[in-house]
Amino acid sequence: MSITGKRILIVEDTPSISLFLAANLKSEGANVTIAETTEQALVLYEDSLSSRFPFELLLVDLNLPDSDGTSVLKKVKTAKHQATCIAMSADSSETAKKKALKAGAVQFIEKPFDISALISTLKERLHERDIVNVHSSKHDIQAETWELQQSYTAHLRELSNKLNHTIPYNRLCSLLHQLRGSAALYGYSKLSGFASRCSEQLREIGPTATQNTRKLLKEKIDAVMASAVK
Amino acid sequence: MKKSHKLLILDDDLHYTGMLALKLKARFPELKVSSSTQKTLIHGYDIYILDNDFNGQKCGARLAEQVREQAPDSLVIILSGTLELELLKRLVNCHTAGVFDKGNIDELQAMNELIEAYIQSENLKPTENKISFAETFSGISDMISEWNKKLTYEEKR
Numbered sequence: 001m002s003i004t005g006k007r008i009l010i011v012e013d014t015p016s017i018s019l020f021l022a023a024n025l026k027s028e029g030a031n032v033t034i035a036e037t038t039e040q041a042l043v044l045y046e047d048s049l050s051s052r053f054p055f056e057l058l059l060v061d062l063n064l065p066d067s068d069g070t071s072v073l074k075k076v077k078t079a080k081h082q083a084t085c086i087a088m089s090a091d092s093s094e095t096a097k098k099k100a101l102k103a104g105a106v107q108f109i110e111k112p113f114d115i116s117a118l119i120s121t122l123k124e125r126l127h128e129r130d131i132v133n134v135h136s137s138k139h140d141i142q143a144e145t146w147e148l149q150q151s152y153t154a155h156l157r158e159l160s161n162k163l164n165h166t167i168p169y170n171r172l173c174s175l176l177h178q179l180r181g182s183a184a185l186y187g188y189s190k191l192s193g194f195a196s197r198c199s200e201q202l203r204e205i206g207p208t209a210t211q212n213t214r215k216l217l218k219e220k221i222d223a224v225m226a227s228a229v230k
Numbered sequence: 231m232k233k234s235h236k237l238l239i240l241d242d243d244l245h246y247t248g249m250l251a252l253k254l255k256a257r258f259p260e261l262k263v264s265s266s267t268q269k270t271l272i273h274g275y276d277i278y279i280l281d282n283d284f285n286g287q288k289c290g291a292r293l294a295e296q297v298r299e300q301a302p303d304s305l306v307i308i309l310s311g312t313l314e315l316e317l318l319k320r321l322v323n324c325h326t327a328g329v330f331d332k333g334n335i336d337e338l339q340a341m342n343e344l345i346e347a348y349i350q351s352e353n354l355k356p357t358e359n360k361i362s363f364a365e366t367f368s369g370i371s372d373m374i375s376e377w378n379k380k381l382t383y384e385e386k387r
Contacts, residue, residue, distance in 0.1 A: 004248030029244045127262060144252055152245050174286040180311060181332030182246040192333050196311070 003123055004029030005147040007053050011041040011060040011072055012088070017111075021059065024115050025122075029151055037066045042075055045083070053147060055083045057126060062089040062100060070103035077104030084125050088113065152186045153228070156221055163218035169207040172214060173199065179217075191224045235349060236260040236274065240267065240293060241281035241309065246332065250279075253338075267293060273300050276352075277345060281332070282310035282317070291320035298324040305348040307341060 008025055012018040013036045022032045033055075035041035041060070048054045058076060062069040073085050087100035090111040097108040106125060109118060159175075167175075176199040184192035195217070202213050237258040241247045242265040251263050262275070267289050272278070278297050282290030290308045297306050308321060308329045321329065328344050330337040 004244045029248060123263075141252065141256065145249075148245075148248050148252060151248070155245055170286050174283070177283050177286075177311065178243040178246065181309070182243055182249070184333050184335045185246055185249045185338070189335065196333050199311075 003119075003126055005031060005144065005151045006057060006126055007031045007033070007048070007055045008122075009033050009035060009041065009044060009048075009055045009058045009083075011035045011038070011058060011064065011069060013037065013061065013063075013065050017061075020115070021118075024119060028119060029155070031147075031151065036064075038064050038069060038071050039066055041072045045072070045076065045079075049079060053143065057122060058083050058085045059122075060085060060087050060105070062087055062091070062096065070099060073100065073103035073105050084128075086121065086125065149186060152182065153225070156225060160218055160221045160225070163214050163221070166211060167214050169202075169210045172210055172217075173202060176202065176213075176217070188224055188228075191220060194220045234258075234260055235276040235352070237262070237277040237279070238272065238275040239263045239279045240272070241265065241279075242284045243281070250338075272297050275301065275304060277305045277307070277348065279307045279309060279341075282308055282312075288317070291317050291324075294321055294326050295324045305345065307344065 003025065006029075008030050010018050010021050010025075010032060012021065012034065018034045018036070022034055025032045031053075033044060035044050041058070045055060045058070058072065060069045060072050069087065069089075073087065076083050076085050085105045086107045086109060087103075087105035088109045088111055089096055089100070092110040100108045107121060109121065159179075176195045179195040180192045180199065183189070183195060198213050198217055202209050235258060237254065237260070239247050239250060239254075239261070241250075241263070244265065247263045247265070251261055255261055258277070265284075267284055272293070278294075278301070280290055280293045280297070282288055290310055294306050294308060297304060306324070306326045308326055309332045310317070310329055311331050311333055313329055318329075327348065328341065330341045
């Protein structure tokens with residue numbers, strides 16, 4: 001299960017933790033928002049319910065400055081569109097766990113956490129959620145496709161920025177390989193073909209062609225993005 | 231009642247897998263995507279779609295061999311833009327059903343057709359005396375022919 005394009009709300013008042021979580025989830029392609037208080041979280045969650053894409057998963061710290069994080073869990077549990085909630089706390093007592101699960105969390109994660117394990121848990125929980133929602137309507141599929149396309153467009157813009165700087169030969173080879181596959185799947189067939197040709201040339205010429213290929217690729221991505229906007 | 235087939239996509243490109251999973255999700259509700267090549271994760275699926283290139287490392291043959299060891303009757307498909315002789319030999323030996331180019335969108339359709347053929351052959355099988363897909367798949371000669379075409383193309387490059 002991928003979390004690419006999934007809307008996730010992190011409810012956490014410690015910036016070092018929330019930013020660390022956000023950076024890791026964004027690198028997996030998730031669409032992440034941070035709330036520092038229960039009040040902010042409830043406003044953001046309610047706003048999302050009236051949007052096209054409500055939050056699908058909430059990662060909630062139980063010790064927040066304005067009130068107990070379980071108030072967020074309870075609110076989500078009673079909402080029409082129920083997001084999957086995962087509770088986090090440094091208090092690993094059985095009482096804290098039971099309280100979180102009773103309030104609506106599907107899982108309790110003890111702090112400090114291992115980020116790889118946490119991401120695997122999120123993927124599994126979102127996967128279970130997708131199985132439950134298997135009979136999704138055509139509209140949902142279209143909405144998810146649209147969301148993924150937006151995420152991919154943002155990825156291409158980010159890639160173009162990264163290509164302003166020098167890049168190692170092996171990294172560029174790998175990037176071209178990924179681009180030829182993903183661009184084709186997202187309908188950018190010319191970009192995919194260009195990446196394929198660049199990849200062949202780069203392998204033939206070797207590392208000396210790295211920086212020239214990088215510049216050409218950046219120009220191509222920018223041109224593709226510009227024509228997509230038109 | 232027809233069996234629901236579990237499908238695993240192993241690929242480190244999350245944008246690619248996100249869209250591929252969405253295209254396959256309606257057909258395979260029990261679909262999982264992973265970017266990890268750990269052996270423990272590959273147990274328990276019917277259909278495997280494995281990328282050959284993980285961050286520059288050619289893992290396709292190793293993954294296919296591990297899958298075949300753990301799931302002898304499963305369908306194994308490799309996604310790769312190139313097909314070296316050594317890779318081909320290893321894939322043939324572990325009964326990989328096909329190799330498809332990620333950069334060619336038409337090959338996605340061919341991959342879907344191969345998966346459907348596998349599912350049909352699975353549904354036709356009696357519940358007892360199961361024999362492997364590699365022995366029953368009628369298009370295996372077509373598959374080898376396709377591989378040979380790709381190999382010839384690679385040798386010309």
